[in-house]
Amino acid sequence: MINRTFRSAHARFDASQFGAMFAPRKPRHPLARIAVGLLGLALLAALLVVGVVVGTAMLALGLARRLLTRRPSAPARRGAIVDAEYRVVDRPAHTLPY
Known part of the structure; x- marks a missing residue:
């Protein structure tokens, strides 16, 4: 059952389908590519x-x-x-183990 769930979830969020929705697309026209590149550099x-x-x-x-x-x-x-007054504080009787 786990295997079937994993396979169906993996198919829904497959990198070729789900990731493709957000992948940037390069323009096909060479002048458009240069324009987008120059815009990015600017x-x-x-x-x-x-x-x-x-x-x-x-x-x-x-x-x-x-x-x-x-x-x-x-x-x-x-x-x-x-000039100050100092008081010596005794060590506690019990210490916490490390």
Whole structure:
């Protein structure tokens, strides 16, 4: 029964039939093929230019923001003493096994 179900499902979704519905078709006319190829290259170039422009704008805005914002008042100096109270915590009596 499983074999029969698998065969009928496989026949319904066979790559030659089901995948063919979504496969892109190339035009048969040679000039149409060249036009579609050039359109694809133009789309790729446009997306590349937009990506570079957006990336450059993001970097420029980040640098401008960094230059224009005020820095924090005096940062801690190296070697400065930090005064604090510490408490030693005992190890728990039971530990979880690994």
